[in-house]
Amino acid sequence: MENSADLSRVVEEIKYLDNNNDAFLAKLGEPLFLDENHKGIFDARLEQFLWNIFDKNPRDAFARSSSQITQSRETIYKNSMKQYNLFLKIKQFIKAILCR
DSSP, X not given: OXXXXXXXXXXXXXXXXXXXXXXXXXXXXXXXXXXXXXXXXXXXXXXXXXXXXXXXXXXXXXXXOOOHHHHHHHHHHHHHHHHHHHHHHHHHHHXXXXXX
């Protein structure tokens, strides 16, 4: 949508489809994508995206934000995983003792 006139046309189309079942069903029957080669386009973009990551040095490919909030969340996640792994080890230890 470029401007408010485009938005008005969209709103009118929605109202029309909402009140006209035949038009609504016809709209549902239309192709989702106008380009017939959309799958090829999406596949090519995904491949380009992945090559852009994997062709880099791992240090350069690390693209997370360095903000304090992001680092804090990452620290919380890492600590949670350490606690969870410790829990699993304790659980296995108790199970081994009880199964003797």
